[in-house]
Amino acid sequence: MATQHTKQKMPDEPTAEHNVLEITNASVAFAMERGDARVLDDVSINVRRGEVLGVVGESGSGKSMLADSMLDAIDSPGTLTGDVVFNPPEGGEPIKVNDLSKEELRRFRWERVSMVVQGALDSFNPMLSIGDHFVETLRAHDYDIQEGMERARQLISDVHLEPDRVLDAYPHELSGGMKQRALIALSLILDPDVLVMDEPTAALDLLMQQSILKLLSELKTEYDLTIVIVTHDLSHVARISDRLAVMYAFELLELGPVEDIVMNPAHPYTRELLNSIPDIDADLDEMASIEGTSPDPLNVPKGCSYHTRCPLADEQCRATNPDLIEVSEDHGAACFYTDEARETIPLKKEVSK
């Protein structure tokens, strides 16, 4: 499993505990009429301090569940099993997130790990002004309001909004892109160490999406953040991410530095996914979709979950689910045939450099 990440990638603070979040064997199940739906299946992944981790997957791949587990924010009746451990950057005892009491969890969120949820544009209360949201959050966590609002103004200008105008505005008075940026500012108000974002730009225009990614990379440097971005669009987060985690059918299929994942992926799914992305630079004749569809959460195929669509699948793949194994330094893939995959599924895109 994903326990081989011992390699420190960040150039600075090599002595500090470098994993800010350690997720071990996390599973999420929902009891449904038709049976138990496993929407996250035994995923282990570490989030390193100061990195941008991109979690990529199609709809129904379990990527949002992975994001939610990082704050133990799985909606009932879903249940999270496994371990989620947070290592405070200032040192001290690791915090076991899924053992926290309700009150401790309330403090942990926002102050340690903050989240921008999917459909963020509806995250504001329409009856409150943007400024009220900041005040409300500060008050709920017993922060000094005056001091906090100073910080709010700074954050709002950091996301290229005018504090005077935005703090007094009601959500409906802001455009989608402005709301999203205001929400990012709000999520940083209590100075969290980790920012988890679920499809932070999905409902926005391309120009705004890219601008927000640019903003995030600036915020990351300024506020010393670790960022986890969950998205369905690999090409979109590739440039901002340090590492990419590829999810399929509620499992982690591949994990590694972004260059490795994009230029030399080892899992057949990642390779085919890359070939299927309508890329602006690629040759028009060289794009093809993946045949078949993702499995139903109630009926995930036995063995490797990708075997129904994989051109390389054989008896072994149908019988046994492969673990994430190291294919090169810091790069793991859950496939028995990574060498064959690289041979038989050529990457069609010209990914230069």
Added chain:
Amino acid sequence: MSDDPLLRVDDLSVHFGGNEGILDRFLGDDKGVVRAVDNVSLDIGENDVVALVGESGCGKTTLGKAMIGLQRPTSGTVRFRGQDIWKSNLEPGDIPYKEIRKSLQMVHQDAGNSLDPNRTIFKNLNPALKKWRPELNLVERRELVHQMLDTVGLTPADDYASRYPHQLSGGEAQRTVIVRSMLLEPDLILADEAVSALDVSLRVNLMDLLLELQEMFSTSFVFISHNMANARYLAGRADGRIAVMYLGRIVEIGPADEIIKNPQHPYTKSLLWATSGLSEINDPIETPPVRKIDIPDPENPPSGCRFHTRCPEAREYCTSNTPDLSGMSGPSDRHEAACFDAHDRIDYRNSEPLTDDLDIGVADDAEQPAD
């Protein structure tokens, strides 16, 4: 058939809201009016593919709907084979509105929601056939539906025909609504964000299907998208054009390849900037090539060139003069842009550059992320 194109949009405007009383009209008070489409002209030929690209709220869907007669224009005309589609006094030989509507079909943004959840796929598709192909009996209609389902890859067709919409995946629902629009053998299909809701890995497949159908039935397509990569794929493969819209106007139009490789309008360039390819993953994200990332209020669009408030190339001249969409002196005479800079206008060159609130480049003083 005459020399008229399949569809000719001439100086078309669609305005929404505001004071519409007669008195207001005399007083010239147009407060609160959103000019969703403003003086747009565009020709769609037979067997033509045009991708309309722009940010949300730029008027691309409104223009599309006005083109197929679903939205009555405030001014200007839409001609179908030379005849105004809103013409009320028909003369002999004219095509009635109903016939025109049948020839101009639409595939809506949200396929799942555009099917009746209480009816099977066949019963969803049947009414249109029953109305427009009265010569067919039930057996023939069923046969035709099955044949079309087969064509779009929904096999076995009889199984799919008896399913309910919730039993289809997103891609299958999308194929079904495409079948519904094709059943009437239209001359033009407006596909509004037809692939945006699909998973990335399925998009190319669906776009290939659209292209296949386009070729098979010689249907013209207007494809609305906010995504340059998708627009390029569709228009590029069909040898079609890309039209870029900004705040109700077409700012650049031309062959797909020209627009992607040789964009002339600064707005087109900014859209391309936002569509980074995978080959650039090692480069840090650059500062957006616009002076402001937010779109101005559409109720109160900027004077002159509407992009001047965000345009990095804007000069004083652009604030009061509106550029026309006109041909580029380049390899392709089909390439047109509405920009003084692209056309190298003297008056533009002689005026002062706008450098006011360059509020985007905080990165200049902050550290560039190492990435």
